[in-house]
Amino acid sequence: MTPGANLPANPFYASAEQRIALARQRFFEDGVRPSGMVSEAVIQSWARCLRAEPDHRRAAVFEPVTPSRVHSTLRQNQQLLAAAAEEMERLKLTLAGTSSTAMLTDAQGVIVGSTFTQARSHERLMPITTRVGVNLSEEAVGTTAPGLTARTAQASVVSGAEHYFGNAQLMHCAAAPIHDIRGRLAGVLDLSSEGVPFAFDAATVVGHYAAEIENRLLCAQSTEHLVVRMQIVPSLLDTPMAGLAGITGDGRIDWLNGAAARLLGMAGGTARPAAAQVEDHVGVPLDTLIAWSSGPAPQPLALPNGLMLWVRCDWHSRDGHRPLHAVAAPAISATPPVPAPAEAPAPLRETEHQTIVRAVAECAGNVSQAARLLGISRGRVYRHLQADAAAAHRPDQPPETA
Incomplete structure (x- = not known):
């Protein structure tokens, strides 16, 4: 050429x-x-x-994948669908006065959700292209925004005759990627309009909602992480503009969303930095961030790069705690614990709390050593110690052991 x-x-x-x-x-x-x-x-x-396919004048065929693949796709994308559910409802209201429809696809471009309800008088393709299971990948229907984003993992806008095949040239679409906790493409959010060009900045709108879905997905996939929200003003911490970072119990940055990566000056978007220690990039030790997680108020933070941010920290754990009496079967001291009276056994959470506190004491306050001994994360140990510290200020109330 x-x-x-x-x-x-x-x-x-x-x-x-x-x-x-x-x-x-x-x-x-x-x-x-x-x-x-x-x-x-x-x-x-x-x-x-x-x-x-050299014949670009032919019509694209918008067909669903096989029923078995549809079922498999929906099952494999339950976390994505749960993260997107509320935002798709909001997006439906946002688009109600426009000619646009929102579609959510998996990482391969197969539709798993849509805001489409009823065809408008001029729409012929929309009732076909918005069905759950329809394959919008580039390989299936040529150049489209959702197919292009599914292939490149980059936001895209494709308007009118920029679509490859003849019948698709009636469409106008804008798409944005959604990443998972490991930086992989988890799905694509697309806005499409048939026959009517967008009368608003569709790329900005779809990017806003995709970022919020991504943030929800990252939080849902975080287990045993301290999730740090960060931005230049506190009012942005609960918006799609919030930077999010997942910190492990040993102080390592396990994942970042794009906003956090940009604020911290770290290359790439949602990714797992190799051996990145939180103190090196955030400027405070893990213990400080853990202490901040005890309250809802944002805290000011001066980064090593000179930027002043506001942060809020929250622990995210798996549902249901593993019983520590099982993993702590080897005695952690030479003196066996005194069993509770048979008629009044200690609750599981209380037993767990006592086991952790005793392990830390036996390890002379070394949290890492106690966590290794019990086979749990440092973060879980810190939460129980933090509950003790909080209870010390409220002697009339028992310590929380969540």
Whole structure:
């Protein structure tokens, strides 16, 4: 294909439609790369689609995957669906006065949720393309925003004739990625409109909702983590703009969302930094962050990079605690514990708390050693010690052992 250097640097077009039409002519008929006329992502997608299916004039077929794959996909994406449920309802209200519909796909581009309810008078494709199970991947339906984002894990906008196949050129769509706790693509959120261009910034809207779904998913997938929310002003801590970081019980940053990575000056988006210690990047030790988790008020924090942030910390644990009397079967001292009277056995939580406190005492206050001895995380030990510290200020109340 001839390089796009032969094209005028700043061509003038009467409309976006004319610009895209000229780009298609250059690409499909003249073999010229239309750089600057459409996005590089669209050009690369056209090139991939052209190699797979040269007849770009034919109609795309929007078909569901097999019933067994639909069931499997829905089962495998239960966490994503749960994280998105509330936001999809909000998005339905947000879009109610527009011609747009929201679709949620898995990482492969298969639809797992949609806000579509009833076709408008001009819509012919929407009732077909929004069905759960329909495959919107680039391999299935050519260049579309959800398919492009599913392939690249990057936000995208595809308008009108930027779509590869003929019938899809009625569509206008904007999509944003949703990542999981390990930085992998978990799903794609897409806004689509048939026959009517967006009258608002669809990329910003879909990005906002995708970020909130991602944050909910990250928190849901965090077990035995101290989740740190951070932003430059406290009012942003409960918004999609919040930076989130998951800290392990030994003080390691296990994951970051994109906002946190940017605030901390760490490369990449939602990812698991290799051996990144929280104190090196946040500027305070884990113990300080743990102490802040006891209260709901945001705390000011000066980062090593000089930025002043507000942070709030919360512990996230698995549902149901593992009984410590089972993992602590080997005695942690030479003197066996005195059994509770048979008629009044200690509650499980109380027994767990006493076992942890005793282990820390036997280890001369070394939390890491006590955690290794009991086979649990440092974070879990810290929570019980923190409950003791809080109870010391409230002697009339028993210590909490959650």
